[in-house]
Amino acid sequence: MNKFALIFIFLFTFSFANAQDKINQTDENGKKNGLWLGNYQESKRPKFEGSFEHGLETGTFNFFDDTKAKSLIATRTFSENGKEAYTIFYDQKKNIVSEGKTINRFNEGEWKYYHEASKDIKMIEKYIDG
Numbered sequence: 001m002n003k004f005a006l007i008f009i010f011l012f013t014f015s016f017a018n019a020q021d022k023i024n025q026t027d028e029n030g031k032k033n034g035l036w037l038g039n040y041q042e043s044k045r046p047k048f049e050g051s052f053e054h055g056l057e058t059g060t061f062n063f064f065d066d067t068k069a070k071s072l073i074a075t076r077t078f079s080e081n082g083k084e085a086y087t088i089f090y091d092q093k094k095n096i097v098s099e100g101k102t103i104n105r106f107n108e109g110e111w112k113y114y115h116e117a118s119k120d121i122k123m124i125e126k127y128i129d130g
Contacts, residue, residue: 031055040066056082065092076102084108093117106130 027033032052040047043066050061056078063074071092076085088099095118100111107127115122 027054029054042066046070050076053082057085058082091117100127103130 022034024036025032025034031054033054035049035051037049038047039045045066045068046064047066048061048063051058057076058078058080060075060077062072063076065071065073069092072090072094073092074087074089076087078085083104085102086099087102089097091097095116096114098111098113100107101109107125107130109127111125111127112121113123113125114120
């Protein structure tokens with residue numbers, strides 16, 4: 001094996017190992033920071049993945065069911081302040097079940113609920129202050 005291949009393997013392995021250290025970290029104040037992966041306690045299967053910035057949720061979080069299929073059951077896309085999010089719930093066939101905005105994890109404004117396996121709206125509910 002030539003030197004180039006050995007150097008490549010070493011750098012690849014080192015960068016992969018270093019990336020693993022960056023998951024589920026906290027900042028100097030003990031607040032969640034960077035990429036976080038959560039698991040179901042019993043099965044240890046993936047429960048969620050998302051990023052924090054000094055304790056605030058940022059970007060899109062993906063939530064998974066507790067099966068081997070790891071089906072996406074919800075997404076939550078956060079605003080810059082980390083308090084508001086647009087949330088979509090899915091069934092196991094990836095059809096949207098409901099969607100709407102949350103503020104501090106409480107439903108806010110218009111929420112749409114869909115007929116099973118359909119894009120037709122079944123009901124709209126309006127929430128004020130949760």
